[in-house]
Amino acid sequence: MEERKNSKSILIIDDSVLIRFMAKNILEAEGYDVETAATAEEAILKVKNKEKLFDLIIVDINLPNQNGFEFIQKLKSQAEYKNIPVMILSADATPLSIREAVEVGAVEYFIKPFKAAELVKRVVKLIEYVKEEDHYPELKELLKKEINRAKRGNENLSLVLTQCNGKVKIEISKIAEQLKNKLRDIDTVFEVDKNTLALILPVTGADGAAVVIKKLKDKLPGKWYFHISTYPDNGKNEEELINFAKENLMKEESNSKQETAETKEI
Missing domain, CATH: 3.30.70.270 (Reverse transcriptase/Diguanylate cyclase domain)
Structure with a gap:
């Protein structure tokens, strides 16, 4: 297997199979380790069972049973995830939703549908990805x-x-x-x-x-x-x-x- 360019890991939570598949493929092609979950409950289990912390969480707002905002609040209540960046990935782009995302602890809001290059750009911005000009x-x-x-x-x-x-x-x-x-x-x-x-x-x-x-x-x-x-x-x-x-x-x-x-x- 080809050695990955970096060891950063990402968890993507979205109830759309297509979105999970697309985002996973795009980010894995950039060398990231990517896991996915269809629900907030599944995501929490993955967080609990992972030995090393995820470096970035990408989550949709509209999830079955528990929405993305509730998931972020539960995630951020865990001390070890308090400073781990969370990005919202959603088709809902109302000012109210964006404000609520910031209030619960999200640091980026990305709108569906998305282009691959823009997704990569946002991810690079959010997690430490050592480039030549970064110190x-x-x-x-x-x-x-x-x-x-x-x-x-x-x-x-x-x-x-x-x-x-x-x-x-x-x-x-x-x-x-x-x-x-x-x-x-x-x-x-x-x-x-x-x-x-x-x-x-x-x-x-x-x-x-x-x-x-x-x-x-x-x-x-x-x-x-x-x-x-x-x-x-x-x-x-x-x-x-x-x-x-x-x-x-x-x-x-x-x-x-x-x-x-x-x-x-x-």
Whole structure:
């Protein structure tokens, strides 16, 4: 068997045999490990019986017996799945449904019918898929060292992920340099990709990180989304901190898009 390009696993829940078949084939062709379920009850069993956590859950809203929103609430009540991304895949695209999806913990809303390339694009966005321009592995190494220091000193540590809404007109390296000049010597500004920066703030809790964001927000060109992830409150290790920040960053982006859509409707 050909070795897979990555080991990320995905669970797709949809009562349509055709949708399950299509989505599974598309994503397996990209190297993902994919399992499917026809109902929420079947999906919960698969979640419970899987030794390693799924990296992404894709779920339809309209399922027999228990709808997708109820399934997400039950899934997110499990501590280990609290920060695992969930994407809605549905033909229902009303503002009310999108808002409810965000409220229960979904971070992406994908409309049926879909094109294969767009599905892959959404999945790549949602789960860590190391591309040449992504530097999450290096960020993890930096965070691991800082978390060890925080543990030894019994101190807080904050990670701030900030992402530009759209293309960055100025080189990300220049923006990173400008931000670094506004921070303390012990702080780190890290370039994650071409439109995402990470700020590592030692000896800083959530309130202190919020003050930093307020200080820097006006210094960034264009519109940026921010989210704070603090050790140990939001994660006990580097992966949990990054996942918490990434998920909430995507929620903020989804909320912003939803507000924009509702404003246009009015």
